[in-house]
Amino acid sequence: MRWHKRLLAAGAVAVVALTSAACGGGKVRGAEDSPQPGTSLSAADATFTYVPNLDVVTDWDPASSYSNEIIAMENVYESLTRYNPQTKKAEPRLATSWTSTPDGKSWTFTLRSGVKFHTGKPLDAAAAKAAIERTIEVNQGAAYIWGAVDKIEAKDATTLVFTLKYPTALDLVASAGYASYIYDTTATTDDLNKWFNAGHDAGSGPYTIDSWQKGQETELTLKKFDDYWGGWSGQHYSKIAFRVTPELTTAWQLLQRGEVSFVQRLNSQLFAQASTTPSVQTSQTPSFQNLLALFNTQSGPLKDVRLRQAVQKAIDYDGLIAAIKGSGVAASGLVPGGLLGNTPGMTPKQDLPGAEALLKEAGYGPGGKQLDLTMTYAQGDSDQDLFVTLLTSALDKLNVKLTAKPLQWTTQWDQGKSKDESKRQDIFIMYWYPDYADAYSWFVNVFHSAEPISFNLSYLKDDAIDKEIDSLPELTAIDQPGAEKAYADLQNKIINEQAAVSALFVQNYQRAYAKSVEGYVDNPAYPNVVFVYDLKPGA
Incomplete structure (x- = not known):
């Protein structure tokens, strides 16, 4: 459950x-x-x-x-x-x-x-x-x-x-x-x-x-x-x-x-208004929660790693951070700052020429076949709505048609876990945060091979990656430098080599509460x- x-x-x-x-x-x-x-x-x-x-x-x-x-x-x-x-x-x-x-x-x-x-x-x-x-x-x-x-x-x-x-x-x-x-x-x-x-x-x-x-x-x-x-x-x-x-x-x-x-969350406009209201206090705190775009590594067009890498490069990361106006900060790898495993130097940047070259190599893109992709995301989440708008626009320029469907979570999750691979999405958007202040949760839940599928919604299956994930708790307990190295290596393999995911941003918690x-x-x-x-x- x-x-x-x-x-x-x-x-x-x-x-x-x-x-x-x-x-x-x-x-x-x-x-x-x-x-x-x-x-x-x-x-x-x-x-x-x-x-x-x-x-x-x-x-x-x-x-x-x-x-x-x-x-x-x-x-x-x-x-x-x-x-x-x-x-x-x-x-x-x-x-x-x-x-x-x-x-x-x-x-x-x-x-x-x-x-x-x-x-x-x-x-x-x-x-x-x-x-x-x-x-x-x-x-x-x-x-x-x-x-x-x-x-x-x-x-x-x-x-x-x-x-x-x-x-x-x-x-x-x-x-x-x-x-x-x-x-x-x-x-x-x-x-x-x-x-x-x-x-x-x-x-x-x-x-x-x-x-x-x-x-x-x-x-x-x-x-x-x-x-x-x-x-x-x-x-x-x-x-x-x-x-x-x-x-x-x-x-x-x-x-x-x-x-x-106390109000748990306001949108950027209301939060700005709250910040100048005398009877109200506000706080903005970096969180351990990030938004992930998970790419289908097992079926559909994104089974081709070149196309997964092309989508990664097409994402306007800086534009998204600007559009959400303070409710998120740039991610560097999968692990948010403040946790063992956060790896500096892994902040992604948009690269449209690089995306076009990869699409062309795979037979798609401008002048080639149109690539059709499906995506599911959370209904009613304004930050995810902005991401959909930005990505749809960027992919359109590359002759890639994105059909993005907002769904309630249970519906989205059930579709992602469908035993019929043809019913699964190409891109699955969801937040993740740890069960305790440790990065292990991202890896064991989201990227360790799993049968039946639970949260491994990129469907990644890699024995070497599984083995390295399994070593993380022990390393964290007795060899933290070794754990840091393992986390950095895993993020390189999962994000860069396998192109199973893009970390879109780390959420800021924006609160408003009585004076x-x-x-x-x-x-x-x-x-x-x-x-x-x-x-x-x-x-």
Whole structure:
């Protein structure tokens, strides 16, 4: 079920049928209980109102959750560690400290004492072991992050020991935005997955579910967990509301009127307006999320590597960056800056004469046969719309006709995975971001050969590349210079030699939020998450 995550990444609106039921810790909210338009939510109410543009929850189970609900889950659940983008290291969360053996194959975590689950039960090493083992057993979402784990032992109430099959940076793995949550596996004697997806939670975070009603504008509210280990001294928001507002102009109006606290994303025009509005703050932060154009290496006309390289050269990378007006920066290879594996000197440039020469060599281009290509991309994504316009224009000059189809994510993804190769697209556009602050995710998910097809939508099959990808976790743990070299080599092979992909740009996160919100810092390792407990409601 890995597709859940890409709903958020692609920005496509998917309709997921989930049944709303009585929510843990609260009542079933009726429509009459939802905040009505025109009702101001001031800082004095201590409610932080977050505006996403998509439905919030697709899966409440912390073992398999892999989508938009990360924005709520990171406030309800906690992991052993959390990634700090300033230090570029994992920092304490439920674990206060950790050590590893020199070979990187044994890790010992010391857990925080006095932590309670929202169920009232204590969080100890045995409970943490049970949660991680259940996530591994469920084997959905991002459960692959625990792939190195051979055995987990609860030595005593606060000591958790991992024995690994191969070395890996387990402190970083444990900070993942998905599949790393520690939760009470004994929360119910019934089916735990069904219990979670009825709107219950069993986390240890500062907030717990207050009400959830799928399909309502205010879909979800969280309330403070009184027994949170961090305490509630000082000023904190006591509630979080998630108000689903697909139209950006509506979101902007709500923010201006003081009805909401935080808008996840505005277009370039509205963001510029927000930057000069006295009652609003803005932030722009480089992300770990990039937009990829994946080329079909196995079937259709792009099976010819010369034609893939020609399309790569036809892309107006600089023009695209200029057109999206600050919401993205130039990519250098597949790995965004700030992560091990980012390789300087790999920023692509448009080369129309080079593209024409390659097309001519393959029997196409001006004066030759017309090349017909198909492309699928996310419906409703303005940045991808601009890319389509620019690429269509550039290819038209080269006697290449591009038929580009905007689709909802699930439709696009199903077409890309079709067993009938004739139904697959020539070019597949999608965002990618890592499950934790490590570049491995791009390679193992997107470019490692896979059967059945999941996210390898260039359909690349190369044994040597697979072998090098498989070596990355161990190298990252014990030989970082070797890992840097392997990442650079892989990117050269995948982008230049195989021409399986073009990295179009790295997204900037552009946020707008109320002047009253104090202490907000964007953390690119947790896309679109606001850690509300860390904020202070100002005047």
